[in-house]
Amino acid sequence: MDTETGIALAAVVISAAAAFVSIHQAKTAKSSADAAKEQLAAAKEANQLTRQQMDRQTAKEQQEAAETEQSAQREAEKxxxxxxxxxxxxxxxxxxxxxxxxxxxxxxxxxxxxxxxxxxxxxxxxxxxxxxxxxxxxxxxxxxxxxxxxxxxxxxxxxxxxxxxxxxxxxxxxxxxxxxxxxxxxxxxxxxxxxxxx
Incomplete structure (x- = not known):
């Protein structure tokens, strides 16, 4: 095998290895991006649940305050x-x-x-x-x-x-x-x- 063929063969092997590494990095990046999307979706869902709980708590407090006010009004009118x-x-x-x-x-x-x-x-x-x-x-x-x-x-x-x-x-x-x-x-x-x- 002459030198040029060896160099060409080495270049092909290096190119194949580089392509393999690039493909692996792309898959890893895609997996990381998918994981980040899942984490973002989970965070959004957690925020929405927290917001709903806070809204329910606020509504409950407002209802209790209204009931207390109505009770005080009824008693005052007596x-x-x-x-x-x-x-x-x-x-x-x-x-x-x-x-x-x-x-x-x-x-x-x-x-x-x-x-x-x-x-x-x-x-x-x-x-x-x-x-x-x-x-x-x-x-x-x-x-x-x-x-x-x-x-x-x-x-x-x-x-x-x-x-x-x-x-x-x-x-x-x-x-x-x-x-x-x-x-x-x-x-x-x-x-x-x-x-x-x-």
Whole structure:
């Protein structure tokens, strides 16, 4: 075998070996690429599952918060205000028909709902302290308090004639520390804490 043939044969062997190595590297690269695609798909699926779990958890928390809010609303609406006319005084009875104690109960306003001489109000000075108090620290479930009020004219004089209807406003704090306002005949609403308690 002459030198040229040997060189040519060596070149063929080297080329074949290089081709074999190239094919092997291409297969390895393809396998690596396939493995990377599988890992990416698995990571996407894991991220999607995590996102779904987080979405479910968020939805659950939102539902629980809504249920808690609805329960608090129902309980706040069980603090009832009833009015009766009593010999020139407006008797305001506040009853806690909820399952929870309310605190910091305050009668804050009385507004006649018809045209008349009434401009302001004050506790009836001719009754005992228990009937002239307009704030109470506690009102337990199933209990009530009553206050007798005078309605006054623009000069501050007592007007014995009472309106047929009046809006009485109270505010109180529920057992969760949330503040509420209630007005006769209306839905209780959540309010910011009064300035004296904030």
């Amino acid at each position: 603090v009832q205000i009833a009015l009766t006319n009593n010999g020139g005084s407006l008797a305001v009875r506040i009853t806690n028909d909820s399952l929870r104690t309310v605190t910091d109960l305050q009668l804050t306003d009385v507004t006649p709902e018809e045209v008349g001489p009434w401009r302001s109000w004050k506790p009836n000075p001719n009754v005992g302290r228990s009937l002239s108090t307009t704030s109470w620290s506690l009102l337990h479930p199933g209990t009530d308090v009553t206050v007798a009020l005078w309605l006054l004219d623009e000069n501050g004089a007592h007007v014995p004639r009472l309106p047929s209807k009046a809006a009485v406003k109270i505010h109180f704090r529920d057992s969760d520390g949330q503040w509420w306002a209630a007005v006769t005949g209306r839905t209780a609403t959540r309010i910011d804490p009064p300035p004296s308690t904030a």
